[in-house]
Amino acid sequence: MNLFLDFVASPYFNKNQRLLDFAHYLSSFHPLFPEESLALASIPSNILPPDKRNKKELSYLKSHLNKLLKTFIGQLHYQDSTNIQELDVIQGLMKMGSDDYVPMLKAFKTKLDQINKPGNDELWMQYTTSNILRGQLSGKPADVEVILQESINRLDEYYLINKLSYGIEIQNRQQVIQFAPSFQNDLMDQIEKHLSEKEEMGPRLSLYYQLYLCFKYPDEEKHFYKLVRLLPEHQLKIERTECRGIYLATINICLRKMRIDYNTYATICLGLYEEGIRTKILFERGLLTEWTYRNAVKIGLRLERYKWTTDFIHTYNPFLAVASQKNALYSNLAEVAFSQKEFDQTFEHLHKIKINHFRYHLSTKILLIKTFYETENIDSCLSALGAFTVYLSRLKGVSLAVKKNCQHFCQLLHQILMQSSDKKREKTKLKIQQQTPLAEREWLLDVFSREHPRF
Known part of the structure; x- marks a missing residue:
């Protein structure tokens, strides 16, 4: 805020004294900036004199100060880019004839x-x-x-890496959305041929080329295995943020392949998470995110590596943001306890979670419902299921896919437990197998087989 005030005070960027006074007035409300701070009656007369105290004049002030703020943000970014500044000075001197x-x-x-x-x-x-x-x-x-x-x-190198990067994005979108007829990335066939004949490539070009081949030829396993081999070889030669993007792209390929051969690719995927977290390549701004942490835990549990998962939870919990550590610890320990059928511990861990994010609410409620079912407390299970369904119907500000993921879980679990006719049960089983998106598909199939062993 103080830097911004200095910026607005600079006559090089601003010669309007009223804007400077307006900025100082608003800064007194930092950081909350309540609505009443912009009420016409509240603004001092040196900023809005009586003859200009109207919404139109206030709108002008807000608009002009907002433009200055954007310029200020650009200047901050430019100040951090010392190499760009140096090159600009050189080019400026050259244009002046010096x-x-x-x-x-x-x-x-x-x-x-x-x-x-x-x-x-x-x-x-x-x-x-x-x-x-x-x-x-x-x-x-x-x-x-x-x-x-x-x-x-x-x-x-600049051209090839960027062409490959666009090629990867196009291939990825075509696989995920399965609709991209208007995309054009000319010369990719020639680039692919050129690179296939190249004896040596730098670390970045090598990884982007291998990623491109993985996306273009998803059924050719040799490209994926070569990418997995190249990553640890080149990861320290690439800037960390960029390497993180390559790691995540490789993990996403792994996740798709897990649908075909779960154990093989889940093991590879867990290895990628383990290495990416150990080297801090998968960290963001120096911290491990609670969602990357959770993803590694989920795969560890699916592979039934319970000791590894428990050790991982405790080892890397301190690398999360301090505000997230407690919830992440207990929510993941609850998942471990549930996987090992230690349901009393599951309830104990769930009780220690304080809901501060809708994702925790979703995951906690689903695990609670599952635990009620596994402990044969069906009334509590149905009651929690009903309350969760109402919560989801009122939930705002989340993606439709996330919402539907949980809503389909609720609908299908209710149908498993409540439907009586064989015809409806057959339809429910088919829905569990085919419904997308759907949380806890495997668990629902297991519950269905226990409730209706004849099907």
Whole structure:
């Protein structure tokens, strides 16, 4: 807030004193900013004098200050991008005709060449720098040729990685949505052929190419296994945020393959989670998210690796945000207890969870309903099922898929427990097998087989 006030006070960006006074007035309400702070009667007369105290004038003030805020956010981002600033200074000096830019350009190029894990931004700056330098060198032909080759190599790598990245996204969307007739990514066949004949590739290009092959040829297992082999080989050579995206894409491929051969691909998937979390590649802003944590736990339980899962829960709980640690600990321990049929412990852990996010409400209620059923407390099970159904019908601000996932669970469990005719039971079994999305499909099938063993 103080930085923003300094920004608004700068005459380079703002010469309107009323806007500065308005910003100072609003800052006094930081961080809550109640609605009444913008009531016309509350705003001081030096900001809105009597002859201008109307909604239109207030709207102008808000609009202009909002524009300044956006410019301020852009400036903050620019200040963090020191390499971009340096390149802009060099290009500015070059356009002004100053010779000072040449030694600066050479020093900047040396600095860029020393970056261990260049991403897209660094690649583009390396290309831009080499390209500018190429046009300015008047030395030996051999030196010019070296720079020329560098420019070509940097441009090729930048182009190929981005083309592959778009290709991966298109293939992914076609598989998930199964509707993408308007997408065009020309030259991909030629790029694929070119890369297939390449003897050596850098870490980023190698991983993006392998990911692309996995998405384009999902039934060819060799591409996936090569990707899984390349990841640990190259993961430390790539900037962590980008590597996290590649890990998550690989995990998503694994999740799809788990539908065909669960044990094989669940084991690989758990290995990816384990390595990604151990190296902190799957961390966000230095922390493990509670949902990545939970996903690893779920797979561990499905593989019946109970000791590993319990140890994992306790080992990595301190790496979660402090506010999330307690709920994540008890909700996941409740899942372990339920999987081992220790239902008293399940109830005990569930009782310690404080609902602070709708996802916890959903997962906790489903586990509670399942535990009531497993302990043969059918009345409590039906009562909790009814209350959960009402809660879901009133739930706002969540995706339809998340909501339907739970609603279908409630509907089908109720049908399993309450339907009496054989014809309806047959329909229910078919729905459990085919309904999408559906939470706890395997458990519902198990309950159905116990309730109606003849089917």
